[in-house]
Amino acid sequence: MKLTDEQVRAVADLANLELSDQELRRMSNDLAQILTHMDQLNELDTSAVEPMAQVLYDADETATLREDVPRASLSNEEALANAPQQGAGYFKVPKVIER
Amino acid sequence: MSTNIALPSLTIESIRDGLRRKEFSATELAQAALAFAEKENSKTNAFLTFSQERALRSAARVDDDIARGLDLPPLAGVPLAVKDVIVTRGLRTTCASRILEHYVPPYDATAVVRLEAEGAVIIGKTNCDEFAMGSSNENSAFGPVRNPKALDRVPGGSSGGSAAAVAQGTAVLSLGSDTGGSIRQPASFCGVVGVTPTYGRVSRFGLVAFASSLDHIGPFARTVEDAATVLKIIAGRDELDSTSAFAPVDDYHAAMKHPVEGLKIGLPKEYFEGLGSETGSVIGRAIEQLKKLGCVVREISLPHTKYALSCYYIVATAEASSNLARYDGVRYSSRTDGSTLIDVYRKTRGHGFGAEVKRRIMLGTYVLSAGYYDAYYRKAQQVRNLIARDFTNAFAEVDAIVAPVSPFTAFKIGEKVDDPLAMYLSDVYTLTGDLSGVPCMSVPCGESAEGLPIGLQIFARHFDESTMFRLAYNYERSVKS
Numbered sequence: 001m002k003l004t005d006e007q008v009r010a011v012a013d014l015a016n017l018e019l020s021d022q023e024l025r026r027m028s029n030d031l032a033q034i035l036t037h038m039d040q041l042n043e044l045d046t047s048a049v050e051p052m053a054q055v056l057y058d059a060d061e062t063a064t065l066r067e068d069v070p071r072a073s074l075s076n077e078e079a080l081a082n083a084p085q086q087g088a089g090y091f092k093v094p095k096v097i098e099r
Numbered sequence: 100m101s102t103n104i105a106l107p108s109l110t111i112e113s114i115r116d117g118l119r120r121k122e123f124s125a126t127e128l129a130q131a132a133l134a135f136a137e138k139e140n141s142k143t144n145a146f147l148t149f150s151q152e153r154a155l156r157s158a159a160r161v162d163d164d165i166a167r168g169l170d171l172p173p174l175a176g177v178p179l180a181v182k183d184v185i186v187t188r189g190l191r192t193t194c195a196s197r198i199l200e201h202y203v204p205p206y207d208a209t210a211v212v213r214l215e216a217e218g219a220v221i222i223g224k225t226n227c228d229e230f231a232m233g234s235s236n237e238n239s240a241f242g243p244v245r246n247p248k249a250l251d252r253v254p255g256g257s258s259g260g261s262a263a264a265v266a267q268g269t270a271v272l273s274l275g276s277d278t279g280g281s282i283r284q285p286a287s288f289c290g291v292v293g294v295t296p297t298y299g300r301v302s303r304f305g306l307v308a309f310a311s312s313l314d315h316i317g318p319f320a321r322t323v324e325d326a327a328t329v330l331k332i333i334a335g336r337d338e339l340d341s342t343s344a345f346a347p348v349d350d351y352h353a354a355m356k357h358p359v360e361g362l363k364i365g366l367p368k369e370y371f372e373g374l375g376s377e378t379g380s381v382i383g384r385a386i387e388q389l390k391k392l393g394c395v396v397r398e399i400s401l402p403h404t405k406y407a408l409s410c411y412y413i414v415a416t417a418e419a420s421s422n423l424a425r426y427d428g429v430r431y432s433s434r435t436d437g438s439t440l441i442d443v444y445r446k447t448r449g450h451g452f453g454a455e456v457k458r459r460i461m462l463g464t465y466v467l468s469a470g471y472y473d474a475y476y477r478k479a480q481q482v483r484n485l486i487a488r489d490f491t492n493a494f495a496e497v498d499a500i501v502a503p504v505s506p507f508t509a510f511k512i513g514e515k516v517d518d519p520l521a522m523y524l525s526d527v528y529t530l531t532g533d534l535s536g537v538p539c540m541s542v543p544c545g546e547s548a549e550g551l552p553i554g555l556q557i558f559a560r561h562f563d564e565s566t567m568f569r570l571a572y573n574y575e576r577s578v579k580s
Contacts, residue, residue, distance in 0.1 A: 051483075093440050
């Protein structure tokens with residue numbers, strides 16, 4: 001299997017990832033090699049097999065619901081403490097809406 | 100007053116005895132462990148951050164309890180290292196990534212809360228592969244960890260620093276995380292005990308998510324008994340993790356002391372094909388030892404084993420691509436400036452993530468993208484079900500499964516970095532445990548001619564850590580005496 005530069009660039013766009021030209025070429029090769037290996041899964045007939053998304057155990061249907069009791073959460077200050085840029089109690093980002 | 104504490108040979112019990120007999124105080128022990136860890140770090144790079152203040156605070160509490168004649172909690176004064184993907188309040192948590200280089204979490208992981216409540220003394224945060232993605236610890240943004248048993252070799256990964264810290268004796272216990280083998284493989288490479296509990300046995304609250312359906316927190320220790328003590332404390336339902344299990348936590352220590360005579364053990368033939376000859380003969384001797392202890396050993400088959408690698412690298416990267424979307428330059432400390440918001444996202448992630456993390460985000464995004472979802476992601480989830488069924492079928496016949504942890508011993512630093520697929524293959528025997536969710540562990544079982552450690556892997560039924568520990572404990576005792 002082979003991946004074109006355009007295909008790799010499209011995936012990088014979906015992933016919001018900036019890649020240099022060098023990274024892009026390396027990525028095409030690596031992904032192609034790994035995906036080729038993964039094609040071995042097609043040897044298996046899985047038409048009658050349910051997909052497994054999670055390891056599941058028996059429990060009551062509502063077992064994971066807790067009592068609806070209010071409790072302390074992170075303060076605004078704590079939540080913002082790691083923000084690269086903040087202001088007026090919010091995370092700040094470059095302007096999103098053009099006038 | 101003792102300044103000569105034999106750190107590398109300490110256990111939970113010997114620390115307890117030492118404190119009771121006043122051979123050393125908890126504060127002296129914490130200071131000795133910190134000094135030793137800082138000194139060793141120039142050789143192994145096992146730690147990314149030391150937590151002197153926090154350690155001395157915890158130790159002072161223990162000394163205070165002793166002065167007041169109170170009963171000591173089970174981990175009183177025990178030096179603990181925590182993998183840097185597990186968050187610690189007020190203590191930098193980097194995931195060994197540039198993108199979180201300055202991140203200081205506002206809360207503690209549940210496992211950390213529980214261990215500190217029982218007296219453990221956190222001395223630092225350990226190096227690992229970036230976001231726990233790797234098998235050699237070479238993917239850390241802050242340099243590789245060196246194997247304390249052979250400094251030119253890798254300690255395994257991704258929890259390489261946690262395994263190395265326990266092996267060199269700077270920490271008596273450590274926490275790691277395992278998504279595809281990241282506890283068992285480094286435990287095997289460094290010659291320590293490493294445990295991956297049943298999925299959901301230990302709360303993942305505060306474990307920075309890599310692949311949520313596969314992620315586990317688990318302990319490293321120098322003895323089976325110490326590892327079981329840690330698991331006993333961190334296991335059990337946590338309201339803060341809805342996938343944490345309600346199943347009661349067994350008394351592992353009572354269970355492990357029972358003999359293993361008559362225990363039915365399966366050897367999965369797929370795990371013995373392609374095994375290095377040296378590893379093969381060491382594992383073979385361990386199996387002979389289990390027979391001597393009265394175990395009934397037979398060959399079994401886990402027929403879908405050869406598909407685990409493909410299955411895993413689809414499921415894990417898909418989940419990772421989603422989990423790592425949050426590092427976008429808005430909330431978590433690093434930002435690379437850009438003219439638009441999207442530009443900020445792309446540049447921050449492009450600069451902040453290392454090569455392997457980018458590779459996995461790309462792979463995961465690809466297998467989830469329109470047109471490929473059914474062919475890759477859904478297919479992998481179906482195969483995951485087949486792999487899980489292999490274990491269910493096997494455990495209808497046997498009580499435990501025994502296999503190698505890794506096909507080879509610790510490899511040289513740099514040996515596999517240029518070939519991602521070859522690197523992925525070092526997890527070939529550990530992936531199935533995470534995919535199926537059964538508990539599994541590595542217990543040291545010998546060395547190669549060069550003196551490189553080899554681990555024996557034990558799998559048990561879901562929530563049957565008791566049988567796993569019983570087998571490991573009986574084996575460990577029989578070869579130590």
